[in-house]
Amino acid sequence: MAHSNRALMTVEQNIYIPEFDIDTNTYKDECPYKSGGFSLMYQCRCKSGASFNTIASYKQHIRSQHHRHWISNYKNYFKEVDEANGRINELLGNLDKKNREIIRIKKEYPILKSEFSILKNENSFLKNENSILKNEKSFFKKESSILNKTIKILKKKIKDKKKQIDKLEEQVNILDNQFSEVIN
Numbered sequence: 065m066a067h068s069n070r071a072l073m074t075v076e077q078n079i080y081i082p083e084f085d086i087d088t089n090t091y092k093d094e095c096p097y098k099s100g101g102f103s104l105m106y107q108c109r110c111k112s113g114a115s116f117n118t119i120a121s122y123k124q125h126i127r128s129q130h131h132r133h134w135i136s137n138y139k140n141y142f143k144e145v146d147e148a149n150g151r152i153n154e155l156l157g158n159l160d161k162k163n164r165e166i167i168r169i170k171k172e173y174p175i176l177k178s179e180f181s182i183l184k185n186e187n188s189f190l191k192n193e194n195s196i197l198k199n200e201k202s203f204f205k206k207e208s209s210i211l212n213k214t215i216k217i218l219k220k221k222i223k224d225k226k227k228q229i230d231k232l233e234e235q236v237n238i239l240d241n242q243f244s245e246v247i248n
């Protein structure tokens with residue numbers, strides 16, 4: 065995909081395309097060579113086999129009658145083709161991006177899958193732990209309730225014993241008094 069994209073761009077680079085002048089709404093010649101730059105061979109679509117590869121030959125070519133007629137009627141000849149090519153390049157670029165994204169996702173997928181499986185296992189482990197803790201909690205609740213009941217019973221027993229002791233002390237006092245009266 066990247067190869068065909070590059071090939072198309074290479075073809076475009078070697079075809080002379082005039083500049084669009086927004087002010088006049090027309091196409092005009094614009095020298096493709098920068099001074100001192102490497103001279104590429106350009107094909108001009110004004111005539112079959114027309115080409116140039118230097119600033120001098122470019123300047124000579126654009127003065128030809130064929131070329132002048134072509135540039136003044138450029139909209140009729142190639143405007144749509146150029147726009148379509150631009151759109152194709154844009155779409156190829158998008159496709160390239162999408163392909164790279166697919167490759168990236170394909171690489172990430174097994175990692176995410178294994179991470180998901182680990183999380184699933186952890187979740188099941190935590191669920192199990194939670195259920196154990198719930199059981200323990202319920203067991204401690206029961207234990208605590210039993211202990212509370214036992215404490216209540218013991219408290220009552222202590223109270224009863226205290227009452228018995230008080231009663232016994234009273235009886236001992238009475239007996240003590242009676243004994244001292246007998247002696248005296």
Ligand SMILES: [Zn+2]
Nearest residue numbers: 108110114131
């Ligand atoms: Zn030409």
